[in-house]
Amino acid sequence: MIPWPELHLRARELEPALTETLSRLPATDCGRRGACCALLPPMTLLEALRLGRTAMGWPIVDRLRLQCRLVEYFLENAVRIPGCPFLEGTLCRVYETRPYGCRAYGLWSGQAHERQARASAAAKKAVHKAWHGLGIELPRQVTHHRPAYCHQVRARMGPPVSDQDLEAIGREVRALSARLGPWDQEFQTHYSGDLGFMLTVALLGMNTALQAKVEVTREILGRGKCGITDQWTGLARATVLGWGDETSATSRNRVQSR
Numbered sequence: 001m002i003p004w005p006e007l008h009l010r011a012r013e014l015e016p017a018l019t020e021t022l023s024r025l026p027a028t029d030c031g032r033r034g035a036c037c038a039l040l041p042p043m044t045l046l047e048a049l050r051l052g053r054t055a056m057g058w059p060i061v062d063r064l065r066l067q068c069r070l071v072e073y074f075l076e077n078a079v080r081i082p083g084c085p086f087l088e089g090t091l092c093r094v095y096e097t098r099p100y101g102c103r104a105y106g107l108w109s110g111q112a113h114e115r116q117a118r119a120s121a122a123a124k125k126a127v128h129k130a131w132h133g134l135g136i137e138l139p140r141q142v143t144h145h146r147p148a149y150c151h152q153v154r155a156r157m158g159p160p161v162s163d164q165d166l167e168a169i170g171r172e173v174r175a176l177s178a179r180l181g182p183w184d185q186e187f188q189t190h191y192s193g194d195l196g197f198m199l200t201v202a203l204l205g206m207n208t209a210l211q212a213k214v215e216v217t218r219e220i221l222g223r224g225k226c227g228i229t230d231q232w233t234g235l236a237r238a239t240v241l242g243w244g245d246e247t248s249a250t251s252r253n254r255v256q257s258r
């Protein structure tokens with residue numbers, strides 16, 4: 001059981017240090033086309049909890065909408081590129097508290113971008129293989145999706161930041177998150193640093209979340225659309241963004257006993 005209250009408390013204590021570390025990345029301007037926001041960014045648990053706290057300050061209807069979008073994102077991202085759940089049109093709804101990955105995007109050199117794209121392609125190949133083992137062939141536009149290098153991001157002031165500086169800041173963010181204890185590593189190894197995955201598991205439990213994803217994936221590949229996703233996001237709509245609070249546990253039990 002994830003100790004949410006304790007995690008949130010520790011994350012709040014670490015937040016000033018996280019803000020200070022991220023502030024060493026230069027403020028940037030970009031074309032705001034949202035092209036790099038096609039996917040939910042990889043993030044640390046500390047950053048995920050900060051996004052959760054940001055959303056807790058929103059009107060409840062917006063929170064529920066985000067919660068549904070995160071669940072939908074997790075359920076459908078094997079078959080389509082859904083767009084980051086925090087993207088509204090071409091604007092980021094959490095711009096001030098967006099994770100390191102989003103802040104650094106476009107600041108890397110072309111060579112570093114290429115290295116990261118190759119690592120990401122290798123990871124996608126492994127995912128493709130796992131689905132193949134279930135008898136499911138994922139579409140090429142997903143397995144070969146690769147965000148283009150962005151030439152539009154510009155640091156507002158000061159000299160360009162080097163790849164080494166970006167790496168050092170990334171290491172500091174990860175070190176801060178590691179102070180949350182074993183759950184930080186758990187978030188990376190069990191949830192692949194995917195906030196949508198973690199939230200869906202908090203709502204449905206691990207087995208049901210994975211079964212739902214396979215069911216939705218088969219349905220979309222077979223029929224080109226999915227009515228099942230709505231059933232699952234309906235459950236998400238039935239509870240507020242508590243990420244593991246009692247309401248979520250009650251809803252989960254209700255679905256699992258169906």
Ligand code: SF4
Pocket residue numbers: 036037038039040041084085086087088091092093094095098099102
């Ligand atoms: S969090 Fe914001 S900046 Fe990052 S990918 Fe999502 S919409 Fe884009």
